[in-house]
Amino acid sequence: MSSSAFSERIIQSLLDTDFYKLTMMQAVLHHYPNVEVEWAFRSRSGEDLTPFLDEIRQQIEVLAELQMTPEELAFLECIPYMQADFIRFLGLFRFDLRYLRIGIEDGELVIHLRGPWLHVILFEVPLLAIVSEVRNRARYPQVTMEQASDRLDEKLSWLRRQASTEELANFTLADFGTRRRFSYAVQAMVVKRLQSDFPGRFVGTSNVHLARTLQVKPMGTMAHEWIMAHQQLGPRLIDSQVAALDCWVREYRGALGIALTDCITMDAFLRDFDLYFAKLFDGLRHDSGDPLVWAEKAIAHYQRLGIDPRTRQLIFSDGLNLAKALEIHRALAGRTHASFGIGTGLTCDIPGVEPTNMVIKMTACNGQAVAKLSDSPGKSMCRDAAFVSYLRHVFDVAEG
Numbered sequence: 001m002s003s004s005a006f007s008e009r010i011i012q013s014l015l016d017t018d019f020y021k022l023t024m025m026q027a028v029l030h031h032y033p034n035v036e037v038e039w040a041f042r043s044r045s046g047e048d049l050t051p052f053l054d055e056i057r058q059q060i061e062v063l064a065e066l067q068m069t070p071e072e073l074a075f076l077e078c079i080p081y082m083q084a085d086f087i088r089f090l091g092l093f094r095f096d097l098r099y100l101r102i103g104i105e106d107g108e109l110v111i112h113l114r115g116p117w118l119h120v121i122l123f124e125v126p127l128l129a130i131v132s133e134v135r136n137r138a139r140y141p142q143v144t145m146e147q148a149s150d151r152l153d154e155k156l157s158w159l160r161r162q163a164s165t166e167e168l169a170n171f172t173l174a175d176f177g178t179r180r181r182f183s184y185a186v187q188a189m190v191v192k193r194l195q196s197d198f199p200g201r202f203v204g205t206s207n208v209h210l211a212r213t214l215q216v217k218p219m220g221t222m223a224h225e226w227i228m229a230h231q232q233l234g235p236r237l238i239d240s241q242v243a244a245l246d247c248w249v250r251e252y253r254g255a256l257g258i259a260l261t262d263c264i265t266m267d268a269f270l271r272d273f274d275l276y277f278a279k280l281f282d283g284l285r286h287d288s289g290d291p292l293v294w295a296e297k298a299i300a301h302y303q304r305l306g307i308d309p310r311t312r313q314l315i316f317s318d319g320l321n322l323a324k325a326l327e328i329h330r331a332l333a334g335r336t337h338a339s340f341g342i343g344t345g346l347t348c349d350i351p352g353v354e355p356t357n358m359v360i361k362m363t364a365c366n367g368q369a370v371a372k373l374s375d376s377p378g379k380s381m382c383r384d385a386a387f388v389s390y391l392r393h394v395f396d397v398a399e400g
Contacts, residue, residue, distance in 0.1 A: 005143045005350075007185045010059050010133045014066045014093065015075075015208040017125040018178050020220030022076075022208060025121050026086040027226070027251045033118050037229065038364040040383070041111035041127070044357040049109040052134045056109075057102060059130045063095045075212045081255040095123065111360065117229065124360045128179040132348070132356055136182050140353050148186045148350050152193055155349070159322050168201060171329055172339045174219045175205040176317055177347030180355055187347045191216065194346075206341065219341065221256040221285075222248060224372050225362045227263040232365040237394050241272045249280050257282035258315055264373045266294050268395040275305045283313030283337070289375025291316050291328050299336055309336040318376075321345035373397055 028035070043049060068091050076082045076090065099115030100123065111127060113120045136143075163171065175194065181187040191210050194202040204217030211218035222244075230244040231237060245259060259281045261269040266289065273281075278301075286294045299309040314336050316328055325340040332338045348355040362370055363383045371382035371391050382388045392399065 003145045005145050005148055005186050006133070006137055006141075006183050009062070010130050010184060011063060011066070011126045012184060013072060013209050014068050014090070014122070015072050015212060016129070016178070016184070016210075017122060017208060018176075018206040018220055018223075019208050019211070019218040020206070020223050021122055021125055022082075022090075023220060023252075023256055024222055024226050025118065026083065027248065028118050028121060029086055029089055030083075030251060031247055032229070032233065033116075035117045035229065035233065036115065036366055037113075037117045037120060037225075037362055039113035039120065039124065039360050040363045041109065041131075041360045042358065043109070044359065047135075047356055048107075049131065049135060049356075049358075050104050050107065052131070052138060053102070053104060053109060055134045055138075056130055059134060060097065060100065060102065060127070063126060063130075064097050067091075067094060072212065079218075081252055093122070099123075113360070117365075121225075125179050127360060128358060129181060129184070131358060132180050133183050135356055136348075136353070140182075140350075143182070143350055143353065145185065145189060148182065149189060149193070151350055152190060152346075155322050156193075156197060159326065162323075163326055167326075167329065167333070170333070171201050171326070172203050173198065173201055173325070174203050174339070174341045175207065175210075175343075175346055176219070176341035177343040177345075178207045180344045180358070181347035182350060182353060182355075186350075188214075190346050203339070221258045222260050224260060224263050224287075227260065228362050228370040228372055229365045231370045231391070232368040237391065241269060245272070245277050245281075249277075254280070258285050258313065259283075260285050260287065261294070261298075262286070262288045262372075262375045264391065264395050265375050265397050266297055268373075268397055270297065270301050273301070275307075278302060278305050278307055283315060285315040285317060285341075287318045287374075289318075291318065291324075292331055294375065295328070295332055295336070295338075302336075310334075311337075313337045313339060315339045315341060317341035317343070319343075319345070321349070 073087055073091055076087050099120050101112045103110055113123055175191050177187055191205050204219040205211050206220050208218050227244040230240040235243045261284050284298050302309040320342045329338055344355045369384035369387040371388050
């Protein structure tokens with residue numbers, strides 16, 4: 001008998017989010033508790049999501065009912081760099097819907113967040129997961145868990161046929177698929193299956209709820225918002241990336257040492273990522289642009305600094321599937337330690353299903369515009385063209 005790929009509740013708990021939202025939230029509590037931010041939703045695919053507004057609203061109202069359980073707080077207490085004051089704060093935290101506006105404007109679904117960074121930071125991932133699953137319930141109600149599981153079987157069988165035992169021994173993979181998952185039930189199935197069928201090479205999940213309930217490692221460090229916000233947090237704009245990295249080091253004292261590189265392009269990042277940071281951080285994360293071009297730049301940079309790239313991690317997380325990951329793994333074998341975080345390619349890869357492509361990005365900090373100048377032009381996002389031009393000028397980033 002086939003089973004539905006959907007469960008009654010879309011967001012399971014406050015921990016049903018990406019781990020890096022919690023790690024950044026702790027740093028915000030300690031360093032920027034009064035900073036105000038704005039966020040905006042964008043459908044990159046141009047899909048009409050307006051028919052789903054009422055159901056999305058109902059699911060958002062359910063968010064406001066969530067609170068941390070004693071078991072969830074105890075789980076966080078076991079993570080060495082999660083501090084007691086932050087865990088106490090999470091014990092009091094609730095989603096405050098006063099900071100959220102949702103509706104239809106100019107024929108498009110609009111979601112806007114505005115409020116204290118500390119209180120709106122956790123909205124992003126569950127909102128995206130809600131939009132994704134509500135849309136998928138409406139468009140693909142016939143999809144079963146068996147179909148999702150069979151597709152995962154096909155991919156894992158393909159990988160075992162294509163990759164040698166030696167290649168697989170060094171191939172490490174994590175689930176990064178919360179925000180655009182087909183459904184919570186499918187993501188939970190994927191993590192369980194990877195845990196049992198890919199032991200030793202499956203290193204964890206970005207989803208903290210699944211990490212706790214399935215006893216796997218929560219994965220994640222920082223996101224673009226951390227570096228973007230620093231564009232308006234006090235230092236000169238040219239020093240904003242350095243300020244973001246430096247604050248992270250002071251907060252985590254050597255833990256969570258993977259830096260995100262593509263907030264203002266890889267080239268601009270490497271100009272700031274000097275020997276000091278290269279020694280303090282364990283590695284870098286790729287999230288836009290050609291992954292092998294990016295990797296060559298990272299390897300060359302470490303070599304110029306006198307650091308053996310084989311002692312550093314390069315984590316790839318941009319639109320991956322197993323085939324792309326294997327290609328990158330082979331290209332970099334023996335030259336650095338590559339690892340892969342796969343999102344939609346694991347949690348929304350079902351025959352006949354077209355995943356949606358959407359984001360919620362920070363657009364302002366303390367009332368002033370912030371921007372991301374991605375290594376993939378389609379991923380850049382900012383509401384203020386003048387600020388983008390100024391950012392390009394300051395960091396010497398060419399148009400396009």
